[in-house]
Amino acid sequence: MPARTLQLRNFTSILEDIQIRFQAIAEKAISGMTMPTTESEQLLKDIRTTQQTILQRCQKRGCQPADLSDAGYRGFLWLIFLSDPDHFKQHLQFLSRFLQEWKAKTHRVVSVRMYNSPFVFQCKPGRDGYTVTIGEGFVSADPQTVQILVDCSVRSNRRNLTQLRALSRSAAYKRIMELIWQHSAQSSRSTHGNYYDLQQLFHKINAEYFQNRLEQPRLCWSSRRATRRLGYYHPDTDTITLSCYLDQQSIPPYVVEYVLYHEMLHKRVGLKEVNTYRLAHTAQFKQQERKFQYYEEAEKFLKWFTRT
Structure with missing residues (x-):
C-alpha cells in the first residue's frame, strides 16, 4: 500500500480534551462565575505545546506536517489557527454565544465542538444529550448565524438548513477556512x-x-x-x-x-x-x-x- 502518512498516537483524545476544556471555560463565562484567566492561558499554552511537539516529531522522521494522515493534518492546522491569541479568543466567544442561545431555547444537555471538521455541521442525539459539531469557519459568526446553528440543532427544517448551506458558502466562512488551510511543504513520504x-x-x-x-x-x-x-x-x-x-x-x-x-x-x-x-x-x-x-x-x- 503506497500511503505512508505519519500517524500520531493519542491525538484524537488530546483534541477531545481541548474541546472539553474550551466548553468548560465558556460555560463558566456565561454563568457569571469568576474565572481565573490562568485557565484559558493554560489551554492556549497547551495548544501551542502540542503543535510544537507535532512539528518536532515530523522533523525527527524527516517529513512535514502535510505528510500526516488526513485526520492528523486537520487537527494540526486547527491547532495552528488557535495558537493565535485573537483566534483563540474568537473561538471562546463563539462557544459562549452558542451556549447562551442554546440554553435560552432548550434544557437539553449539549456538548458543542467547533473544529476544522470535514463537514460544516452535525448534530447527534445520545443518551447523555446532544453532541453538536460545527465547522471552524463559523467562528466569526454574527448573532443571527449563531441562532440559525442552534435552530438547526434543536429543530432542523428545510428553511434553516437552506440558510445554513448558504452561510457555509459565504465569503466569511471561506475566508476563515482559507486561513486554516495554509499548507505546509510536503515531502515524498506521503506522495x-x-x-x-x-x-x-x-x-x-x-x-x-x-x-x-x-x-x-x-x-x-x-x-x-x-x-x-x-x-x-x-x-x-x-x-x-x-x-x-x-x-x-x-x-x-x-x-x-x-x-x-x-x-x-x-x-x-x-x-x-x-x-x-x-x-x-x-x-x-x-x-x-x-x-x-x-x-x-x-x-x-x-x-x-x-x-x-
Whole structure:
C-alpha cells in the first residue's frame, strides 16, 4: 500500500480534551462565575505545546506536517489557527454565544465542538444529550448565524438548513477556512508510492498543460483501494487524492497521469453554482479535459477497467 502518512498516537483524545476544556471555560463565562484567566492561558499554552511537539516529531522522521494522515493534518492546522491569541479568543466567544442561545431555547444537555471538521455541521442525539459539531469557519459568526446553528440543532427544517448551506458558502466562512488551510511543504513520504510519485507527476503535468501556473495542492494516496472513484479534489482543503489502486505496475503511466490531470483541472476550473447546486463537469471542463494527450487511450482503458 503506497500511503505512508505519519500517524500520531493519542491525538484524537488530546483534541477531545481541548474541546472539553474550551466548553468548560465558556460555560463558566456565561454563568457569571469568576474565572481565573490562568485557565484559558493554560489551554492556549497547551495548544501551542502540542503543535510544537507535532512539528518536532515530523522533523525527527524527516517529513512535514502535510505528510500526516488526513485526520492528523486537520487537527494540526486547527491547532495552528488557535495558537493565535485573537483566534483563540474568537473561538471562546463563539462557544459562549452558542451556549447562551442554546440554553435560552432548550434544557437539553449539549456538548458543542467547533473544529476544522470535514463537514460544516452535525448534530447527534445520545443518551447523555446532544453532541453538536460545527465547522471552524463559523467562528466569526454574527448573532443571527449563531441562532440559525442552534435552530438547526434543536429543530432542523428545510428553511434553516437552506440558510445554513448558504452561510457555509459565504465569503466569511471561506475566508476563515482559507486561513486554516495554509499548507505546509510536503515531502515524498506521503506522495511516493510503490510505482508512482504524485509530486513528480504533478510537476510534469503542471509544466505540460498549465505552464507551471497551478499552485501545488496537498497530494495524497487514498487509504483504501477504491476502484470506482479513482481520484477526487477537495476545494475546501485544496487536496487531491488518488486511489492507491492506481499505484501498481499493471496500470499504464498515462492512465495515472490522466486521473491526476482530471483532478488538477477541477482545481483550475473550479465549481459552477446553479440553483444552490455545485456543478463540476461543465462544458468548459470537458473541453479542457480532451486536451490531455492520451485522452482517448486513457478513457478506453478506464472503461475496460471498470467492466473487469
